[in-house]
Amino acid sequence: MAKPNLSPKIHLNKDNFESLLQERVNNEISKYVINSNEIDESMRYALSNPGKRVRPLLTYLVGDVLNLDLDKLDGTASAIEIIHTYSLVHDDLPCMDDDELRRGQPTLHVKYSESTAVLAGDAMASLAIDIILRDSNLTSNLKVELLQFLMQTIGPEGMILGQIQDISFETMPATEDEIIKMNELKTGALVEFSMLAPLVIAGEDAKQWEKIAKRIGITFQLIDDLLDIQETKENLGKAAKKDKKKNKKNYPICFGVDRTRDKIKEYQNEVEMFLSEMNLSTHPISIYINKLFDRQK
Numbered sequence: 001m002a003k004p005n006l007s008p009k010i011h012l013n014k015d016n017f018e019s020l021l022q023e024r025v026n027n028e029i030s031k032y033v034i035n036s037n038e039i040d041e042s043m044r045y046a047l048s049n050p051g052k053r054v055r056p057l058l059t060y061l062v063g064d065v066l067n068l069d070l071d072k073l074d075g076t077a078s079a080i081e082i083i084h085t086y087s088l089v090h091d092d093l094p095c096m097d098d099d100e101l102r103r104g105q106p107t108l109h110v111k112y113s114e115s116t117a118v119l120a121g122d123a124m125a126s127l128a129i130d131i132i133l134r135d136s137n138l139t140s141n142l143k144v145e146l147l148q149f150l151m152q153t154i155g156p157e158g159m160i161l162g163q164i165q166d167i168s169f170e171t172m173p174a175t176e177d178e179i180i181k182m183n184e185l186k187t188g189a190l191v192e193f194s195m196l197a198p199l200v201i202a203g204e205d206a207k208q209w210e211k212i213a214k215r216i217g218i219t220f221q222l223i224d225d226l227l228d229i230q231e232t233k234e235n236l237g238k239a240a241k242k243d244k245k246k247n248k249k250n251y252p253i254c255f256g257v258d259r260t261r262d263k264i265k266e267y268q269n270e271v272e273m274f275l276s277e278m279n280l281s282t283h284p285i286s287i288y289i290n291k292l293f294d295r296q297k
């Protein structure tokens with residue numbers, strides 16, 4: 001008698017992939033924050049608020065293209081969303097962007113306290129690293145490779161550098177190249193990691209994907225900046241129309257909405273061309289990437 005298949009391969013299609021993958025990563029994350037103390041409670045609060053889960057979805061979708069068993073990506077996808085949530089919690093602090101609303105709920109420091117928000121962010125960084133270290137689906141060599149890449153992504157040459165540039169530019173001028181570089185570091189780096197981590201796990205060449213991921217990462221921030229100007233806080237679930245008041249040097253503030261839209265279109269066309277060259281135009285990854293380019297929140 002044939003053995004029952006305990007881990008059937010999920011067939012992602014254009015109608016089911018988004019809800020299936022969101023549910024998958026939410027389910028994974030809920031396994032890691034289970035204690036009934038204040039730090040776990042505050043992390044659970046931040047992690048269970050309804051984010052779009054863009055980064056883990058990109059990880060799973062690239063993994064699907066590579067025909068990877070999605071079990072091999074669960075730990076990494078969860079770690080990525082946890083790091084992203086940590087960055088939002090710290091970004092919202094009074095000493096940074098000083099925001100009171102995130103994902104439609106009071107920010108963590110408003111709900112709990114500033115010290116809890118600092119510690120919850122720190123704890124999420126440790127937790128994410130620990131999840132990768134303990135992932136029984138990955139070899140030791142892969143864990144080291146992934147963690148080195150993740151540390152470069154989030155560290156003083158990655159997201160943290162981008163964030164400090166963002167803050168510094170509030171009180172000094174910035175060139176177009178500097179603004180694009182800041183976007184690439186503070187936002188693009190983690191998007192790139194999300195898309196390239198499956199290639200590390202699959203042991204495959206990442207050259208073509210690097211070009212795609214870089215453009216999506218930068219564009220994700222350009223769209224975020226446009227939405228800040230054009231949307232309401234009710235739609236976004238976070239503060240809107242704040243960047244100008246804070247003297248932020250983002251792309252639409254410095255170069256206008258039309259030029260920002262042109263820049264987004266230029267990157268979108270290039271990404272579409274790369275995906276088409278890889279015969280992926282009808283794969284869910286292309287559908288999802290187009291959705292990101294057209295997003296309203």
Ligand code: GRG
Nearest residue numbers: 051052054087090091154159160163186187224
């Ligand atoms: C090193 C992780 C880390 C943090 C320290 C605070 C900080 C440095 C960096 C902040 C980077 C940051 C918040 C960039 C903005 C990225 C961005 C566009 C966030 C919004 O992402 P969405 O739209 O949000 O995916 P949801 O809520 O849907 O997850």
